[in-house]
Amino acid sequence: MSTNSSRSYPQLMARLMGTGALAFPTWAYTLFFFLIPVAMVFYYSFGYKPDLFNPVATDSLSFDRYQEALSIPVVNALINTLEISISGTLACLLIALPFAYWLATKVSPRRRNLLLALVMVPFWTNFLVRTLGWQIMLAPEGFLSDLLLHLHVLEQPLGILYSRAAVQLGVIYNYLPLMILPLYVALESTGSQLREASRDLGAGRVRTFMDVTLPLAMPGVISGCLLVFIPLNGDYVTASVLGGARGTMVGQLIAQQFTTAQNWALGSALAVILILTTVLVVLLGAVLLKLASWLYHRFSDIHLEVSAS
Numbered sequence: 303m304s305t306n307s308s309r310s311y312p313q314l315m316a317r318l319m320g321t322g323a324l325a326f327p328t329w330a331y332t333l334f335f336f337l338i339p340v341a342m343v344f345y346y347s348f349g350y351k352p353d354l355f356n357p358v359a360t361d362s363l364s365f366d367r368y369q370e371a372l373s374i375p376v377v378n379a380l381i382n383t384l385e386i387s388i389s390g391t392l393a394c395l396l397i398a399l400p401f402a403y404w405l406a407t408k409v410s411p412r413r414r415n416l417l418l419a420l421v422m423v424p425f426w427t428n429f430l431v432r433t434l435g436w437q438i439m440l441a442p443e444g445f446l447s448d449l450l451l452h453l454h455v456l457e458q459p460l461g462i463l464y465s466r467a468a469v470q471l472g473v474i475y476n477y478l479p480l481m482i483l484p485l486y487v488a489l490e491s492t493g494s495q496l497r498e499a500s501r502d503l504g505a506g507r508v509r510t511f512m513d514v515t516l517p518l519a520m521p522g523v524i525s526g527c528l529l530v531f532i533p534l535n536g537d538y539v540t541a542s543v544l545g546g547a548r549g550t551m552v553g554q555l556i557a558q559q560f561t562t563a564q565n566w567a568l569g570s571a572l573a574v575i576l577i578l579t580t581v582l583v584v585l586l587g588a589v590l591l592k593l594a595s596w597l598y599h600r601f602s603d604i605h606l607e608v609s610a611s
Contacts, residue, residue: 342575347570354541356564367571368397371380376555376572380579383535386466388583390473391531394481397474398526402485407494418486421479429476433543436472437463440544464546472540481526488522489515512604524591528584535580552576 348363367417405417424432439446442459450456462468492515500510516523545551552572559569 313387317575343573344568345570346566347574349567349570351565351567357560357564358570367567368575370568371571371575376552376575379550379552379555380575382466383553383576383582384550384579386470386473386541386549386551387531387535390470390477390534391527393470393474394478394530395523395527398478398481398485399523402482402489402522404485405482407488416488418483420483427477430539431545432476433472433540436468436475437543440471462474463544464549466549468544469541469549469551471546473534473537476537477530480533484522484525484529485519486522488519488525492518503543512598525585531584532580535583536576561562 320607345360347367348365349358349360350362350364350366351357352359405414409417423473438444439459440463441447442461442463447456447460447607450460451458462471479575500514538551538557539552541549541554542557553576556569556572556576557563559572563569
């Protein structure tokens, strides 16, 4: 009796409230933990800091905080953030794509789970702890500096810490698993039959990869780029620990306004600018991806026509 009632409960809810009722937990999570917080940040961005003890007031709304947020230092930090985010995303893609391809096509199924577990090992450690580990390793008196000096690769201690290069290295390390996992899933699901058929029809390895494997894996490429670029754009831990004046990112400025300066209005304006910039870059990337795909197929068709003639 209880088993039948438990099985019929979802069907009863679907009949009473529609099939959308089954997705209520997802909608509730999105509403309370994304839409409402973003709406509050957007609303606070039009406010101001009334005094030393109150972080925000909204009795008088204006665009003054946006004018204050678009100062030259903030714009320079925003440009630096985009450069680190875009180059970090592309570096993660270039590293993860061959590794995921090798893992999905060359490694035996018995060893794949072990290698995937090794990829996930860094995620078992706190994000801040992992970044502090890189700070210790990249320090002039750290292990890496001593090793390079011992091997006579360097003539003086390593001076990469507190620079943009250190931040770039840190974000690649921290976000690389987020690129590997969706790429592996996409490449593993394509199977080997289509690749073998392409080779049987005379296509080489490069042509098979470009015309068969990569288009089938494109959902994983897009998912991986989004999973890396969006959180990387708002990262402030890596820049705070490994960066200096050259590694400043907008996330640091936002965190300072919400914590140290207690100016929620200015911090909200900076956050809104970062969100809008991220959306614009993602849309621009989608357009460029469509254009690159069209140009590649266009030139491929022209090459086939020339070869046939």
